Amino acid sequence: MTKQTVNIAIVGTGVIGAGWAAHFLARGFAVTATDPADGAESRLRDWIDNCWPVVERLGLADGASRDNLTFTPDVHAAVRHADFIQESGPERLDIKHSLIASIEAGARADAIIASSSSGLAISEIQAGARHPERIVLGHPFNPSHIIPLVEVGGGNLTSPENIARTMAFYASTGKKVIRINKEVKGHIANRLQVALWQEAISLVQRGVASVADIDAAISYGPGLRWALLGPFLNLHASGGPGGITLLLQHLGPAQREWARDLGTYPETDDYIESIAQGVDAELQSYDFPEMLHQRDQLLIQLLEAKRTLSQLP
Ligand SMILES: NC(=O)c1ccc[n+]([C@@H]2O[C@H](COP(=O)([O-])OP(=O)(O)OC[C@H]3O[C@@H](n4cnc5c(N)ncnc54)[C@H](O)[C@@H]3O)[C@@H](O)[C@H]2O)c1
Missing domain, CATH: 1.10.1040.10 (N-(1-d-carboxylethyl)-l-norvaline Dehydrogenase; domain 2)
Known part of the structure; x- marks a missing residue:
């Protein structure tokens, strides 16, 4: 995946999703974000405005701009053209399952779905998915637009190729990526x-x-x-x-x-x-x-x- 061809979707724009949005915008990507909460778009845009001086100081990629952010409350529309989907919804298995189902209903079958989940196993999150092989863990650290670490791993049904694609992609955006070889509670x-x-x-x-x-x-x-x-x-x-x-x-x-x-x-x-x-x-x-x-x-x-x-x- 190269920058020119990668469209990013951010699903859930709370603390962590907003940080991811700022990170990918700063690296020059087009980002489409979605969140059903009232006022989510203005909160996200205000938050990105506030943290922009920090990401500028850390260094913007060519073409990076806050104008590359699109927001839609419709999850299907948000993921339709995405190559890489960062799921940062609430930390509850039932919500993750319904989120994955909504994402899969709108996304391409080969788009990566990376979950920010801090405590749930990807094997649990991907259970029942249509294309579980593309569901990976992409666990960041708060504030995720500043801290470089991302922990990447898969569940029982994730393909090794998709774990490798995810690791290479995050690394290309300047993240420090580590590989979790075996699912354990709380990651590393x-x-x-x-x-x-x-x-x-x-x-x-x-x-x-x-x-x-x-x-x-x-x-x-x-x-x-x-x-x-x-x-x-x-x-x-x-x-x-x-x-x-x-x-x-x-x-x-x-x-x-x-x-x-x-x-x-x-x-x-x-x-x-x-x-x-x-x-x-x-x-x-x-x-x-x-x-x-x-x-x-x-x-x-x-x-x-x-x-x-x-x-x-
Ligand atoms: N807060 C942290 O320090 C931290 C660190 C690493 C990972 N995480 C993980 O990141 C994820 C998000 O955590 P957070 O702290 O940002 O939570 P948060 O509560 O701040 O944000 C969750 C967001 O998801 C939105 N949401 C609810 N239903 C949705 C839906 N159907 N579609 C899209 N969005 C929906 C909510 O409106 C909210 O804005 C969790 O899985 C958490 O474990 C959190």
Whole structure:
């Protein structure tokens, strides 16, 4: 699929669909979006206007323009000429099934349907579809017009060719694409995050440290490196000349012991109040909206800087 020939349809223009629309417009594609909610079109256009300075700063492709956005409340019309359909409707299996049925009723049989679903398996979503082989996972990260990662995978009935087509297409739009080889709940990046949240909550509950200090332990510690190299390369770098093999041999016994002591995810909601109180205390001397603004500015600077360095993966 080349840019000149690819028409994009965005089905569902909430938080994630709007981000996808901005991303594809910035990469120079013609985008047709659909959403049945009242006021969806004006919300989408306002949202894209607001984020346009950011996508401009990240770099527009030739011909990129907000004018390349068409909106229709009619899903059949939205997907009729689409080569690539990004489904970002509500996260409920019954709604995904009815959405897929509506999309298939209007779309070409060979158009890719990529679902943004965070938690549902593609095998479940594609059950009952007319052409399940073209239904793939294309899971982004919020804000999806800024964060490069997309997790791609298939269900039992997705064809390997369509997974490969999807990966190549996202990569051609500047996304960092990873392949999920086997369906698991929560895909990959969110599972890694849950492992960390599980232990962070447990440390607060055990009285080991405050919410603010646990946040600082990541944001002033390993989190600074994680945006540059992932967990395995960082371990390899820590291992000196012996690399990760020596390091794992060396640290293995201690890490096994720490791992046996890790907390489990709370089974009830009792823990929420103490975590929320800790967050309130942490935010006392900050303006939270301004904090998020500064975070996003720094995130953009980081992405710009990473692009100039050829030896960062
Ligand atoms: N929010 C996140 O951080 C995040 C991150 C990655 C993936 N996702 C996934 O993206 C998908 C969308 O999530 P969201 O956070 O944007 O939800 P959202 O509630 O903000 O948006 C869903 C949109 O779908 C629209 N919709 C409802 N019925 C529809 C229909 N029949 N046709 C077209 N649109 C319809 C709604 O009007 C709404 O605008 C979910 O599957 C979610 O799991 C969310």
